[in-house]
Amino acid sequence: MGELTPGFATAEATARYRARVVPDAAEGHFRSWGGLSISSVGLGTYLGAEDGATDGAYHDAVIRAVERGLNVIDSAVNYRHQRSERSIGAALRSLIAGGISERHEVLLTTKGGFIPSDGAMPSDWSAYVADTYVRPGICAARDIVADTHCLTPRFLSGQLDRSRANLGAETIDVYYVHNPEMQLSAVDRPTFLGRMRAAFQLLEAVVGEGRIRWYGTATWNGYRQPPSARDYLSLAELERIAREIAGDRHHFRVVQVPYNLAMTEAFTSENQAVGGETVSLMEAARRLDIYVMTSASIYQGQLARNLPPIIGEFLPGLETDAQRALQFVRSTPGVGTALVGMKQPIHVEENARVSAVPPLAWDQFKKLFSEA
Secondary structure, three states, X not given: OOOOEOOOOOHHHHHXXXXXXXXXXXXXXXXXXXXXXXXXXXXXXXXXXXXXXXHHHHHHHHHHHHHOOOOEEEOOXXXXXXXXXXXXXXXXXXXXXXXXXXXXXXXXXXXXXEOOOOOOOOOOHHHHHHHHHHXXXXXXXXXXXXXXEOOOHHHHHHHHHHHHHHHOEOOEEEEEEEOHHHXXXXXXXXHHHHHHHHHHHHHHHHHHHOOEEEEEEEOOOHHHOOOOOOOOOOHHHHHHHHHHHHHHHOOEEEEEEEOEOOEOHHHHOOOEEEOOEEEOHHHHHHHOOOEEEEEOOOOOOOOOOOOOHHHHHXXXXXXXXXXXXXXXXXXXXXXXXXEEEXXXXXXXXXXXXXXXXXXXXXXXXXXXXXXX
């Protein structure tokens, strides 16, 4: 695997980072979770071409993000055919070598579940999957959904180590099971829950080994759907599995869900049963002590321009629609960190400026929400 940088985000280091890098950050930019000080805006690495120019852009964007007070960096092993993780790894080495930051100041999150290619899309995908995963016995053909998705413990363990190698990190702070609801397109719910139990058992074990610190689920549809939908996910049901495996000290502590001005279901849809009540995903997570990170916070750039003027009236102190869209997300009760794709330092600069503006108070947010 090569030499990996030891360590993980710590309370002491993230507190030092907060005081050193952005001492003038507005109240509310940093969130307290698990004893850590982590930024309310984080850098995502999903989009972009599979080429050296984009690799270099992400490298520079990660460095600038950490310099500007954004210490949450998110990826997945399949993003840009593993190139996004590798760009982050190169940036972390540059940050450490340049004395700009240290491993303990940055929260690294990534995901496993989708079968990744290696650097570029293979010419024959089915042959690649068969040769790389099925014939070596990493996963059986029956375990693969839609020729792209697998949750077997052996597969996830191997993907975790691949991510650690790509990132150059001995320990990943948060490891997500990526879009687990995909499995429900091919198997019934009892089979799915059995697969999630096996995955959680593995993840609890690798916490003990020091390969990760926490784990969670990163989803697209699952938590936003009505309970009648085939691909619906119950947060309480998954948390209960983790609790049955590891008790109250389980490490299923983070979820990632899409949420933005155009996709508000995680806050508005009361589709999660917790303690005899039906509540929103955000409220369910609060009650279950699970931190929420949002993906698609500016809807892959679609909310970075042409917002209705009324939105700006409720969001003073901000200059651009991208900043206003981020401010809406990070002001939503229940949101911990709003992730946004940033592969150019200029976008980092723009988005990092929200750190100087406090999130909206609840009474202001309610007025904005009714208008939005």
